[in-house]
Amino acid sequence: MKLDMLPALAVAAIVAAAVGLAGAVVVLAVARRRPALAAVLGPLAVIAALAAGVATSVQTMVLPDSAVSAVLWLLAAAVPAALAVGLVLAVRTHRLGVERAAALAARERDAAAEARRREVVAWISHDLRTPLSAVRALAEAAEDAVAEPADALRGILTENARMSAMVDDLLAYSRLHSPGVRLERAPTDVGDVVSDVLASTRPIAEAASVSLTGAVAGAGIVSADAGLLARAVENLVVNAIRNTPAGGTVRVDVSPGAGDSVAVAVADGCGGIAAADLARVFEPGWRGSSARTPGPGGGTGTGLSIVRRVAELHGGGVSVENLDGGCRFILRIPEAGGGSDPSGGRAI
Template identity: 55%
Template sequence: MSGPELQAVGLSAGVAAVLGTLGALLVLALARRSVAAAAALAPLVVVGSVAAGVYASARAMFLSDRDSTTVLLVLLASLPIAVAVGWVIAARIQQVTRTAALAAATSQRDREVEAGRRELVAWVSHDLRTPLAGMRALTEALQDGVASDPADYLARLGADVMRMSAMVDDLLALSRLQSPSLTLRRERVAVGDLVSDAVAAWQPLAQSGGVRLTGSVDQPVAATVDASEVSRAVGNLVVNAIRHTPAGGEVTVRVGADRGDAVVSVEDGCGGIPEGVLGRVFEAGWRGTQARTPGDAGAGLGLSIVRGVAAAHGGSAAVRNVAGGCRFELRVPLHAPT
C-alpha cells in the first residue's frame, strides 16, 4: 500500500473516530433521559461517522467531484436503513421497558397484597384468640359447676359470640367488596335519609359513651348507589367516630354535594391521628395505638370496608386532621357510570 493510500486510510479512520466519539457521547447523554431515543440515534451515529470518514478519504485521494458525489450518495442511501433499524430497536426497547415496569409494578402490588394479607390474618387471629380463650374458660366453668353466676357467664358468652359474628360479617363484606365479580344493586336514593338512619341507629351507642351525635343535611342530595353498601359504610364511619371520641365530645355527620359527588363527612373528637400513620387508617386490620383501640373495636375492618364501598362506586374515602379530632369523608358519584 502506497503512501497516499495510507494517508487516505488514516484520514478516514481519524474522521470516523472523532465523529464516532462525539456521537457516542451524545448517545450516552441522551440515554439518561430516554433509552429509546438513544437507541434510535445510535445507528445514525455509526453510519454518519463511517460516511464522513469515507468521504474525507475520497477527497484526500483526489477523486473527481463526480466520483466523490457518487460515493456520498451511496453512503446517504444507507441512512433510511439506519433510521429504520434505529426506530425498530427503539420501539423494541420501549416495549421491553414498559413490560419491565409493568412486571415491577405487579410484583410490588403482589408484595403489598401479601403483606396486607399476612397482617390481616395476624390481626384476626389475635382478635379471635382472645374471645375464644374467654369462651373456653367460661364454658369449662359452667361444665364443672363452679360458675358463681351462671346467668352472667351465659351473658358474657353471648357477647363474645356476637363479637365474633360481627367480625366474620366484616370479613365476608370485605371479601365481597374486593371480588372482581361484585355487582352493586344501584337505586336512586336520598343520601340524607341514609345518614339519618345511621345516626338514629347508633344514637344509643353514643349516649352510652357520653358522646353527642348529630347529623345535618347541607343540601338535598340524591345519588344512584347501592343503598345497603353505602349505609354500611356510613354506619362504620359513625361507629368509628363514636368509639374514638371521649365522653363529653361530639360527633357530627354532614351530607352535601361537591363536583358531581355526594359527600358524607363525619367529624369526631378523637384528638387527631399522627401524620405519619394518617394514610394507614383504611388498611385492613390497622387500628392505630391501643389508646385508640377499645377492647370491643373488632378486627379493624370497618374503615377498610368504607374504602371498599367507595371504590366499588367509583368514589373515594379520605381522612384529615381537624381541630380536636379527625374528619372522614366518603365520596360517591351522584350518577352511575355509563
C-alpha cells in the same frame, strides 16, 4: 485492488471505526436517560461512520470523484430511511418502557396488597385469641359451676358476635384489595343510605349512652355500590360511637362536597387525634393513642382502611380533622350527575 491503496483504505477504515465508536459511546450515554432518543441516534451514528470513511477516502485519493459523489448521494438518501428506522425503534422502545413500568408498578401494588393482607391476617389472628380465650373461660366456668349457665351463655354469644365481626372485616378487607374487584354501581341516594345506617346503629349508640343525630342537606345522588357505601358509612359511625365517651354526641351530616361530590361528615367526641397520627388513621391495624384504642368490644383495626378503599374504588376520598373535643371524618363520593339541591334538607 492495488497494494498501494491498502494504507489509504486502512486509514479510512480506522476513521470510520473511530467515528462509529464515538457514536456508540454517545448513543449509550443518551440511552441511560432517554432510550427513545438513543434509538433514533443509533442508525444515524452508522451513517456518520460511513460518511467519515468516505470523506477520508476522498482525502487520500483512493476513490475517484464520480464514485465519491455516488456514495455521498447514497448516504444522503439513506438518512431518511435511518431516521424512519430510528423512530420506529424509538416508539417501540418507549412502548416497552411504559409496559415495563406499568408491569413493575402492578407487581409492586400486588406485593404491597399481599403484604397488607398478611398483616391483617396476623393482627386478626392475634385479636381472635381474646374472644376465644373468653369463650373457653366462660365454658369452663359454667362447667365448674362457678358461673350461672345463663350468664356464661350470654357471654359466649357476645364473644361469638365479636368474632363474627372480625371475620367479616377480614373478608371485606381481602375482597376490596383483591385484583379485579368489581363494584355493582347503581344510582344511590346517599341520604337514604345514611338514614338506614343510623337506624341500624342507634341501638349500639344507646347501649353506649351516646346521642346519635344527623341531617341531610339536599338530595345527593351518586353512582355507587350501595352495599359497600353503607359498609363504609357504618364503619365511620360505629368507630365514632366506640370512641365517644358516655353522654357524648355523634353527628352525621350529608351535604354537597367540593368538586361535584357528596360528602358524609361524621363528628364524634373522641377528644381528638394527635397531629402526628392523623396521616395514619386509615392504615390497616392502626390503633393510635389510648383515646382511640378500642375496648373489649372493639374491632380489628381494619374498619377505617375499608372506608378508604371503598372511597378509592368509587373515585372519591376520605379525610379526618380535629374538632374542639373530638374529630370529624369526611367521606366524599362523586355525584352521578344532576348535582345536589342545597335548598332542601331533612333530619335523619
